[in-house]
Amino acid sequence: MHKSEKEEYGVRKLEISDKGKGFIDLLHQLSVCDSVSDKEFEDRFRDLAALGDDHVIGVIEDEASGRIVATGSVFIEKKFLRNCGKVGHIEDVVVDSSVRGKQLGKRIVNFLTEHARSVGCYKVILDCSVENKAFYEKCGFQEKSVQMAMYFA
Numbered sequence: 001m002h003k004s005e006k007e008e009y010g011v012r013k014l015e016i017s018d019k020g021k022g023f024i025d026l027l028h029q030l031s032v033c034d035s036v037s038d039k040e041f042e043d044r045f046r047d048l049a050a051l052g053d054d055h056v057i058g059v060i061e062d063e064a065s066g067r068i069v070a071t072g073s074v075f076i077e078k079k080f081l082r083n084c085g086k087v088g089h090i091e092d093v094v095v096d097s098s099v100r101g102k103q104l105g106k107r108i109v110n111f112l113t114e115h116a117r118s119v120g121c122y123k124v125i126l127d128c129s130v131e132n133k134a135f136y137e138k139c140g141f142q143e144k145s146v147q148m149a150m151y152f153a
């Protein structure tokens, strides 16, 4: 039976074997991502996996090519404010340039926001460039505040 696009492009959590499916190559399309050795990848994967539901990386694998074509992560921050509330922070959302415009970015962001909601966050936030504002508005976000940054490298 032929699978619908929705079934074919389902979101799942990152797996350790995804390094071999182009996960790091995909991150290169977002920002500086020097070559990561297998050992470095495995160590970081285990560190993050140990955080359980407090850190989730979603991916979409193109079943036809076996390549990772979309990803994004969410980190759950635990606060004292808001009755010891929790906030989700979305990071590192990227869709492979060959499959942009097919709702995959939206699917990744929905997966991450639903995760934040399901673990009890009262809000989910992210930073983005002016060029991507309209995309996140389509995903249900509203502009709020100003981002401040200090880079060390």
Ligand SMILES: CC(C)(COP(=O)(O)OP(=O)(O)OC[C@H]1O[C@@H](n2cnc3c(N)ncnc32)[C@H](O)[C@@H]1OP(=O)(O)O)[C@@H](O)C(=O)NCCC(=O)NCCS
Residues within 6 Å of the ligand: 029, 030, 092, 093, 094, 095, 096, 099, 100, 101, 102, 103, 104, 105, 106, 107, 127, 128, 129, 131, 132, 134, 135, 136, 138
């Ligand atoms: C931004 C990005 C993740 C969007 O992914 P995508 O899969 O192409 O987006 P989608 O197909 O899910 O788009 C969802 C909706 O947003 C719209 N949209 C997407 N990018 C947009 C943009 N830059 N400006 C305006 N609207 C945009 C789409 O037209 C679509 O609208 P519709 O639902 O009315 O049809 C992708 O372009 C990308 O990876 N860019 C490079 C990396 C990057 O900038 N990441 C964001 C870091 S903050």
